[in-house]
Amino acid sequence: xxxxxxxxEIERLxxxxxxxxxxxxxxxxRVARIxxxxxxxxxxxxxxxxxxxxxxxxxxxxxxxxxxxDKIWAxxxxxxxxxxxxxxxxxxxxxxxxxxxxxxxxxxxxxLMGSPYDTLRTAIGISGDAYGSLGFYGVNYAEVATKNGxxxxxxxxxxxxxxxxRAVLIQRSRGYDSRxxxxxxxxxxxxxxxxxxxPNTICVVDNCYGEFTETEEPTMLGxxxxxxxLIKNPGGGLAPxxxxxxxxxxxxxxxxxxxxxxxxxxxxxxxxxxNRQLFQGLFLAPHTTAQALKTAALCSAMLQKLGFDxxxxxxxxxxxxxxxVTLKSPENLCRFCRGIQAGSPVDSYVTPEPWQMPxxxxxxxxxxxxxxxxxxxxxxxxxxxxEPYRAFLQGGLTYESGRLGIMNAIAExxxx
Ligand SMILES: *Cc1c(COP(=O)(O)O)cnc(C)c1O
Numbered sequence: 001x002x003x004x005x006x007x008x009e010i011e012r013l014x015x016x017x018x019x020x021x022x023x024x025x026x027x028x029x030r031v032a033r034i035x036x037x038x039x040x041x042x043x044x045x046x047x048x049x050x051x052x053x054x055x056x057x058x059x060x061x062x063x064x065x066x067x068x069x070d071k072i073w074a075x076x077x078x079x080x081x082x083x084x085x086x087x088x089x090x091x092x093x094x095x096x097x098x099x100x101x102x103x104x105x106x107x108x109x110x111x112l113m114g115s116p117y118d119t120l121r122t123a124i125g126i127s128g129d130a131y132g133s134l135g136f137y138g139v140n141y142a143e144v145a146t147k148n149g150x151x152x153x154x155x156x157x158x159x160x161x162x163x164x165x166r167a168v169l170i171q172r173s174r175g176y177d178s179r180x181x182x183x184x185x186x187x188x189x190x191x192x193x194x195x196x197x198x199p200n201t202i203c204v205v206d207n208c209y210g211e212f213t214e215t216e217e218p219t220m221l222g223x224x225x226x227x228x229x230l231i232k233n234p235g236g237g238l239a240p241x242x243x244x245x246x247x248x249x250x251x252x253x254x255x256x257x258x259x260x261x262x263x264x265x266x267x268x269x270x271x272x273x274x275n276r277q278l279f280q281g282l283f284l285a286p287h288t289t290a291q292a293l294k295t296a297a298l299c300s301a302m303l304q305k306l307g308f309d310x311x312x313x314x315x316x317x318x319x320x321x322x323x324x325v326t327l328k329s330p331e332n333l334c335r336f337c338r339g340i341q342a343g344s345p346v347d348s349y350v351t352p353e354p355w356q357m358p359x360x361x362x363x364x365x366x367x368x369x370x371x372x373x374x375x376x377x378x379x380x381x382x383x384x385x386x387e388p389y390r391a392f393l394q395g396g397l398t399y400e401s402g403r404l405g406i407m408n409a410i411a412e413x414x415x416x
Contacts, residue, residue: 048068051064065276069275093259099204110169172208207226211234226245229243253266333365337409340408377397
């Protein structure tokens with residue numbers, strides 16, 4: 001399907017949905033305005049200038065840009081300290097470093113929203129027995145399941161009170177689960193409950209996909225550490241790689257020891273030429289996140305009108321950028337993903353095929369045509385080839401391009 005072949009009925013459906021979504025879009029824009037102001041105030045307070053963009057080589061001592069960005073990041077996330085580094089290879093690496101900073105041999109780590117994100121399971125040591133995982137170093141594990149798709153506050157209170165874990169892990173986004181995402185306020189509520197029954201327990205938040213979807217972040221509301229990926233929301237689509245950790249100074253320092261080496265921590269780590277992209281990416285992040293949220297809402301509205309179940313619904317508040325659509329048949333899922341791929345600015349000529357991805361039970365189909373490999377703040381869609389053939393869609397660097405991708409995917413799916 002070429003973009004020029006998108007039928008006018010689908011274009012009209014998009015326009016109708018946009019008219020209905022006007023107040024949702026206005027709310028998304030309001031959040032972006034508040035977050036942009038907070039970020040600009042931090043840029044001005046810490047006197048960002050051309051010299052911050054220069055970067056360092058070698059050891060990377062006295063990197064003005066790196067040190068300034070850490071301070072800005074901490075201010076924006078309402079935390080004591082932050083560590084923003086391209087040396088984090090992905091979000092898993094940043095979150096795992098936050099966990100290693102929080103627990104030691106003999107301690108217990110307790111995830112409170114069911115099983116953690118797939119890639120973290122290996123790092124924690126619950127799937128496989130990877131050398132150097134938390135389990136390898138003698139960290140115990142006990143998780144609390146979700147209830148009706150949300151946190152089970154009674155079980156959390158009881159289990160945390162009984163076991164007094166050294167740290168809990170709270171995943172804000174749904175990930176690949178069918179549960180809903182948590183608002184920052186809900187994360188804060190969980191943190192307050194944990195602190196009430198076990199004051200010394202450290203609250204770590206997997207903040208992936210949640211950043212800037214609201215005007216507050218979990219670190220403003222009681223979380224001790226939050227971590228995420230720079231090729232999702234907070235990199236604004238410009239950060240070429242990396243991750244961040246924000247939170248209590250002592251814990252962030254320990255995470256830096258884990259990222260580099262004890263005694264060095266965040267003092268080393270040259271930035272080469274990446275500082276400008278990280279600054280500019282953060283500057284754009286509230287806007288880019290808003291583009292992804294609008295793309296998701298449009299997708300939800302259009303597919304709901306076409307008779308498919310969508311999560312969240314078009315008018316529901318959004319606490320992450322993920323949209324799920326239940327497409328009901330393998331053909332629909334394949335065609336939808338192929339339409340997203342064909343509607344991308346990069347690799348549009350590629351045809352995604354279902355494949356057996358290591359570590360997954362069923363075949364998975366993935367569509368992504370991104371400027372940055374694996375970037376999911378850019379429009380992408382994927383799903384396991386099993387009932388009920390649910391697609392997970394996220395991203396959209398600009399609403400205009402996200403809208404085209406969605407229309408192309410629908411056109412491809414309906415073109416039988
Ligand atoms: C993306 C993501 C991660 C980290 O994934 P990476 O691919 O390593 O960046 C962790 N948790 C959640 C909920 C995520 O969405």
